[in-house]
Amino acid sequence: MKVAVLGYGTVGVGVYEMLKAAESLEPGPVLVRPGKVDTDFKVSSIDDIVGDPSVDAVAEVMGGVEPAFTYAMAAIRAGKHFVTSNKALVAAKGVELNRAAREAGVCFLFSAACGGGVPILHNLARAARTDEILSVGGILNGTTNFMLDQMQSTGKDYADALKQAQELGYAEADPTADVTGLDALRKIMLACAVAWGILPQSGLLNEGIDSLSAEDVKDFMERGYVCRLVASGQRAEDGRISAYVEPVLVRAGDAESAVLKNYNMARYEGRNAGPIAMIGQGAGRYPTASAVLRDLSGICQGESAMFPADCIDGAADNSAAVHAYYMRLPKTCADAVPTAKILADDGNVIRILTKCVSVQNMHACAAELRKAGQKVFFAAVREA
């Protein structure tokens, strides 16, 4: 199978190298920006790929919704299989791509878009065919996990942890999508669609780690907690789907606390299979490229889709997901949330454990306080 590659950045180079080494796959043309065509195998027009009858499949690793979406639809309509690592594309346009691919009779796979080298979506799709998936989630962003691990193991503050992540190539120059939880949110959107055939487009909530301070870390570590940025998706009995990202305080000794550096831990729970967790490198050239290659090889073995045939866009509802939170806020705002226990009070800033509140209300409360110029941090508390 001959595979064209769209994009020749970190992951694109990895995909191209692995294609050269693979047995039943071979690299086709690689799409680069005009002016970057410096060797034989590079082209700068998508037409040179879509119009090339020798190309069987297209692997897109450019990132961003456009022009990736336009290119993807052109490739699919030209009868090429389409594999991508692009979570922004699939989160926004996955339903349309799934429909187009099925109409064209081609395969549409995107393992690398969630978990990098961790094969969570593939296994979720496989499990969903014969088991009822109860929940999906986990630590799906390696950049923030690296930063949290650094802050907790060395006492670094947020700015230093971010700077270090950028120096090591774990965080981009603009780290917004990672540190606000948006990147993890896109991944949990994909997992929901694979598990339940609904790609939530509204009602989603994401709280990142950009409000976390070295003092917060010091305080909750003294209380025996470790912080992780966790994505959660769940289907209630009535069919409603919750989907959100927020910091979670787990106990040292919980499985998540052993997920260090820039690793991911993706999980799902099947009614029959029980809970399954998968740990590995969630990003990086070769881990991500290896996921693209497994999808391409999977096509040769008969794999064709991750979303079910009737997958639709839908809405998330986070009003029924309820738990207690750890919260740091100005003492003058103490009434904003129902307090179960005051953990610390320095006269200006208090740290509290809230009563059980819904994810929706908690995120709304924090947004309200921030709108009023107040500084707050919150994290769900996982009790034993």
Place this chain on the structure above:
Amino acid sequence: MKVAVLGYGTVGVGVYEMLKAAESLEPGPVLVRPGKVDTDFKVSSIDDIVGDPSVDAVAEVMGGVEPAFTYAMAAIRAGKHFVTSNKALVAAKGVELNRAAREAGVCFLFSAACGGGVPILHNLARAARTDEILSVGGILNGTTNFMLDQMQSTGKDYADALKQAQELGYAEADPTADVTGLDALRKIMLACAVAWGILPQSGLLNEGIDSLSAEDVKDFMERGYVCRLVASGQRAEDGRISAYVEPVLVRAGDAESAVLKNYNMARYEGRNAGPIAMIGQGAGRYPTASAVLRDLSGICQGESAMFPADCIDGAADNSAAVHAYYMRLPKTCADAVPTAKILADDGNVIRILTKCVSVQNMHACAAELRKAGQKVFFAAVREA
């Protein structure tokens, strides 16, 4: 696809129930012992299954090499796909079954034989097609993990932990295969064959947990260690494959230490994908049945084999795998192993940290001492 089931014990009932609920699968006849045919769907002769043209696939969950092997070959030769949870069968006869299935043009899958609900073999097979697998292994036996967890969290001695495992249905009346590491060894044999196309039949080593005492647990826990029974497979640069099972002392905080109760943690490392670990329930009716169902559904999706086409029987070589061990032995036998440090000495029994020795030499040394009537315990030491 109509699926006949061989065996109607714990897993067989689960497979039958899940087949009834599955969309693209339906249950066929179930083979039970003569005298146990009490309803319509049960038969007591394999001929009623092999000779039934409406049966597309056979799921074998009886256990044991015979008569399972004879039945499997009959089914394969009759053109039925063959799926099994039977690690003893595949460890002994996997190469022959793989060859027969490929000759007959049918599928041969056995996810449930290693890791129960944890989809390690499927992912390993998928990864091996486009990546070089460097190592395989992990905590592959839930019974012993439950016992270790109990001994370490409650101070129970070995006999009490075993009794509790039996009462809960985690250990069989004859627990030999579990507690000696033989069960985990069979699983690592399968993983080696999936990863490298060589099913080791000789040179294998397994040390279980049946020499572990409450005093041992107390001692190494005070030193900050947690014990796990770990299976290891590795391919050296020269192509030799090591394959062995032994207790390993990991640091509290290592990922393995968070694997509690009867859970499994299976892992592999790919040159490109990096290390991948999968945690879940390694046994039990529905976790294991769910693995059988995923294989059957996988056949509908185009999956056909886990062993490569040219998979052969071979030998393991554990002479080049080298590390330090924790060892408890009689003081009079102190010369048996090269000592790096004496950890404890009560006049009769000493606890030592050995210098780096090969797995082969360490297992041989313990066997020698036991042959002479001496009591010893040893565990590899994982250093940070």
